[in-house]
Amino acid sequence: MQLTFKSEFGMIKISGCERYIRSVEIVKEDNNIDEKNLPEHFFKAQTQLREFFSGARKEFDLPLKPEGTEFQLAVWNEMLKIPYGETVSYGEIGQRIQRPKAYQAIGSACGKNPIPFIIPCHRVVAANGIGGFSLGLQSKKNLLNLESCSN
Incomplete structure (x- = not known):
């Protein structure tokens, strides 16, 4: 469907x-x-x-069921906890899921997020910059700008 x-x-x-x-x-x-x-x-x-x-919604209330590995699901569930307008690093996600050295795997899980926007992978950034984004860096910048302006 x-x-x-x-x-x-x-x-x-x-x-x-x-x-x-x-x-x-x-x-x-x-x-x-x-x-x-x-x-x-x-x-x-x-x-x-x-x-x-449009900047009018900061949280989603939807029934989600992404398909992924146990590790990916843990990363995506942690991303759902990142507040609107805030960012966290790949390393911070690693700390939160007890995988502190798994930044590359976390980046890969972000890239495989099947529900971008709603599971906010755009809020996960590299320690030394913006990091990557499956929908392109300009889209990530636009989303972060939208959230910083609406917050």
Whole structure:
């Protein structure tokens, strides 16, 4: 099941199942046919993402079920605790999940985050700079700027 909509960050595709959101991605164009009679959480996700992109929403309230390894899930769960407008380093995430030397693996988990924006991987930065971002560094800078201006 999926829902696609246009946003400030491009065409967004929300995918999931009857009970959960499983992924959010930027797609090149809307060449997918949205399914009819989608569960309410798809439309709730669309609304909340639009509010987030406009600076009006700071937290999400959605049923999420990303697929990943036990380590990735631990990293993503920790990212959900990072407050809007704040950043933490890969090393800080490592400390919080009792894997203090796993910065590269944490960076990899951030890059594989299937639900960006909602699981805020853009709030995780390198100790000496901005770090990477699966949607591109300019998108990461734009998101961090949005949050600093709205906070």
